[in-house]
Amino acid sequence: MKLANLFSVRKVLSFLLVLSVVYATYSIYYKVKYWGFSLSPKQVTDIWTIDAKVSFDAMGEDVRVSLGVPADNESFKVLSEEIVAKNYDVVRDKAKNRLVMQGRKKEGKQKLYYRLNIYDDVQNNAINKNKPAKVERPLLSEEEQIQMNKLWELAKNQDGDKVQGVIAAVNQEMMEPTMSLVLPLNHTSKEFAEKIIQILAYKRIPARIARALKLEEGKKNDSLSIMLEAYVDNKWTLYDLSTAKIGLPKNWVVFQRGGVSLLDVRGGENSKVMFSVLKSVATPLKMAEHRAKANNELWGYEYSIYTLPLMEQNALKWLMIFPLAILVVVIMRNVIGVTTMGTFTPMLLAMSLVKTGFVPGLICFSVMIGLGLIMRALVARLNLLLVPRISFVVIFVILLIQVLAIIGYKLNYGIISSAIFFPIIITAWIIERASITWEEEGAMNTLKEIFYTLVTAVVTYFVISSEYVRHIMFAFNELNLVVLFIVMLLGTYTGYRLTELSRFAPLIRKGE
Amino acid sequence: MFEWFKTAKLLRENGVLGMNDRNYSVISKCNKRSLYTLVDDKVKTKRLANSICINTPKMIGIIEYQFQVKNLLEIVKGYKTFVIKPAHGSGGKGVLVIKDYDGEKFYSASGDVLSFNDVYQHISNTLSGLFSLGGKYDVALIEEAVIFSDVFKNFSYHGVPDVRVIVYKGYPAMAMMRLATKESGGRANLHQGAVGVGLDVRTGRTLNAVMHNKPITVHPDTGANLMDLKVPFWREHLIIGALAYDMTGLGYLGADIVLDKNRGPMMLEINARPGLAIQIANGRGLKTRLEEIEESYPKELSAEQRVDFVLNNGK
Ligand SMILES: Nc1ncnc2c1ncn2[C@@H]1O[C@H](COP(=O)(O)OP(=O)(O)O)[C@@H](O)[C@H]1O
Ligand SMILES: [Mg+2]
Numbered sequence: 001m002k003l004a005n006l007f008s009v010r011k012v013l014s015f016l017l018v019l020s021v022v023y024a025t026y027s028i029y030y031k032v033k034y035w036g037f038s039l040s041p042k043q044v045t046d047i048w049t050i051d052a053k054v055s056f057d058a059m060g061e062d063v064r065v066s067l068g069v070p071a072d073n074e075s076f077k078v079l080s081e082e083i084v085a086k087n088y089d090v091v092r093d094k095a096k097n098r099l100v101m102q103g104r105k106k107e108g109k110q111k112l113y114y115r116l117n118i119y120d121d122v123q124n125n126a127i128n129k130n131k132p133a134k135v136e137r138p139l140l141s142e143e144e145q146i147q148m149n150k151l152w153e154l155a156k157n158q159d160g161d162k163v164q165g166v167i168a169a170v171n172q173e174m175m176e177p178t179m180s181l182v183l184p185l186n187h188t189s190k191e192f193a194e195k196i197i198q199i200l201a202y203k204r205i206p207a208r209i210a211r212a213l214k215l216e217e218g219k220k221n222d223s224l225s226i227m228l229e230a231y232v233d234n235k236w237t238l239y240d241l242s243t244a245k246i247g248l249p250k251n252w253v254v255f256q257r258g259g260v261s262l263l264d265v266r267g268g269e270n271s272k273v274m275f276s277v278l279k280s281v282a283t284p285l286k287m288a289e290h291r292a293k294a295n296n297e298l299w300g301y302e303y304s305i306y307t308l309p310l311m312e313q314n315a316l317k318w319l320m321i322f323p324l325a326i327l328v329v330v331i332m333r334n335v336i337g338v339t340t341m342g343t344f345t346p347m348l349l350a351m352s353l354v355k356t357g358f359v360p361g362l363i364c365f366s367v368m369i370g371l372g373l374i375m376r377a378l379v380a381r382l383n384l385l386l387v388p389r390i391s392f393v394v395i396f397v398i399l400l401i402q403v404l405a406i407i408g409y410k411l412n413y414g415i416i417s418s419a420i421f422f423p424i425i426i427t428a429w430i431i432e433r434a435s436i437t438w439e440e441e442g443a444m445n446t447l448k449e450i451f452y453t454l455v456t457a458v459v460t461y462f463v464i465s466s467e468y469v470r471h472i473m474f475a476f477n478e479l480n481l482v483v484l485f486i487v488m489l490l491g492t493y494t495g496y497r498l499t500e501l502s503r504f505a506p507l508i509r510k511g512e
Numbered sequence: 513m514f515e516w517f518k519t520a521k522l523l524r525e526n527g528v529l530g531m532n533d534r535n536y537s538v539i540s541k542c543n544k545r546s547l548y549t550l551v552d553d554k555v556k557t558k559r560l561a562n563s564i565c566i567n568t569p570k571m572i573g574i575i576e577y578q579f580q581v582k583n584l585l586e587i588v589k590g591y592k593t594f595v596i597k598p599a600h601g602s603g604g605k606g607v608l609v610i611k612d613y614d615g616e617k618f619y620s621a622s623g624d625v626l627s628f629n630d631v632y633q634h635i636s637n638t639l640s641g642l643f644s645l646g647g648k649y650d651v652a653l654i655e656e657a658v659i660f661s662d663v664f665k666n667f668s669y670h671g672v673p674d675v676r677v678i679v680y681k682g683y684p685a686m687a688m689m690r691l692a693t694k695e696s697g698g699r700a701n702l703h704q705g706a707v708g709v710g711l712d713v714r715t716g717r718t719l720n721a722v723m724h725n726k727p728i729t730v731h732p733d734t735g736a737n738l739m740d741l742k743v744p745f746w747r748e749h750l751i752i753g754a755l756a757y758d759m760t761g762l763g764y765l766g767a768d769i770v771l772d773k774n775r776g777p778m779m780l781e782i783n784a785r786p787g788l789a790i791q792i793a794n795g796r797g798l799k800t801r802l803e804e805i806e807e808s809y810p811k812e813l814s815a816e817q818r819v820d821f822v823l824n825n826g827k
Binding site: 501 | 516519520522523524526528530531532533536537640642703704722725726727788791792795796797
């Protein structure tokens, strides 16, 4: 094999194309994974806003309020936190996951707010793995022991693991007088949970209370639900106290775990904490920075186009679609083999169609070209010089657009006024070019050329007007690199154009 | 879809050269871009041709600026006929052939009667670039009109038949004659309905004739039998083509040649991107011919030797 062959343009380009595909694939994977980009433009991220309102009556002394808050990346990612506590010193106790607010000599009704914005379900295994201390077996009387064993007997017959069995058994035997000593007396969930912890402790299974909030749109003044967390198979697992279901249900967030109270107020009374929940949505693009930060991938993000001001981003979003439009034109011309007026006229036309809407744009464009051609034919007799003549057409088109805009406005008919969005230069140029072709090559050829230009524009339009395509080309802009190499590779395409197949068909000699 | 691949395969087997292949494998490899200016400017081409004794219509003058337009009559003084054409024109655009004129009236070859003002306008348009590629400013070339030989009289309706020779690396590869028809309006453009007659490069005789891509045997307007066509001075035609290669260095070119009654074959223009319709006129693919020349034709021959090589060996 000749060396030159090895390095032929086509091979180099094919290689680069493969490289760019590999790069784009990785990059798409990266963006989806670390920045949370999605392939669909419609996908949105739910952002939950949790408001915890702490209120109490201060008694004129120094006040210390301690509130349990979710651990970092507990089951959601934290977008932002906000604390409204005027004249209080706020300290975050990271180790215990508590918020401590201290104030001097407070009196009267006090209101403190803690607001948390979270997004994205996550699984934080680190929290689940914290090894608990060894559990002391509770000291039980003989009677209690008998009842305890009986309960465990019952628990064994239940479905699921030991803890599930215990929860189910307790739920079932709630009214059983023969086991009243180990069953919860009153039916608050806290008491219920504590009893179960005790039952589990009998078998040295570590367990604790967890307080969690169900995220529901529009929830107001709610309190936390109590769940049970037990250390089974070397990890902490959550259990629902009434259904015995395993795991934290979707859209729940754990605020606090262990025996300590959720809210602890020193120097005040009648303290309570109420939760409200609000849901809002954001596009993945908006969330990308937070996600990148959360994943420690901020570096790449900061040098991406998504950090630009919105206006620039919108302009770029528009630009990013051009390569694809160009690809369409290249394919139409070099692979299909239609002749269009000018190389990129169809592309620009398609862009205008996106702005005007498809049908209105086409109608308006046809009217403009039609009227323009008639005017051009009329002035042809005046034998103006070339530049003034083209200028005439441009000015005429501008006037035409004006008239159409006024008519469209007066008749309240958007179709007509969409004329404004057609680039005049392009329109004028098409008219000029069409009328010259008309003179030189006849009406048929002109109409053919206009027709093919429109067909190419329409195909381009359908590609670029798709919300999906636009989103993908912007969010995964590395695809443009792939498009680039495809276009370049098409530049080495030496096969027949589709239209040539019929053009040269007479050259196929049969029987040879 | 499958049908398409089959057709493409058959075309390839028949050595048909496609547009993409022409542009990529032939033109971009054989024709250096910088050489294009030699043939895109008809004034340059003519001067170059004269310098190596290729016969072309005699240049009468050039009009470069608007203010010179009014001197037209002085420029053409002493010539009975003349042709005005844009130096950068193509496809016959803006070519005005004046058969006869007096001070006021100009009689064009297509039968129109023009006033001086019309001709003046025509030249102005030419200068402003109406007929040239990309609408750039242009100059008007004024040359003597060819007195067409009568041999083809019956073969063409009005317009003038011309011979197109495709020259590859200096060797005439394929040839055709274009005959105007009523439908083509006296023009020799195949896509406008002119007749294309494929000529055997060795003999200058008809191989095949087409109109609108369909084979025909008689001229639709004159009824002449196209199979009888034989171009006289065939060797001289080919020599012009071969010399055009020496003169321009273009590895792939199309030379347009007309036959003058008195002065013999004359080169009208050279095309650096000759079209592919010639294959249809010849009923055979060009690629096979190009490969043949590339692979087995001797490299270091003079123009005349190359022509003789083709005349004796070519297929
Ligand atoms: N000197 C001439 N005498 C007569 N007819 C001419 C002359 N020059 C050009 N023509 C006519 O005009 C046509 C186009 O001229 P040509 O020089 O080939 O210009 P273009 O580049 O526009 O094709 C020719 O095919 C021929 O019919
Ligand atoms: Mg020509």
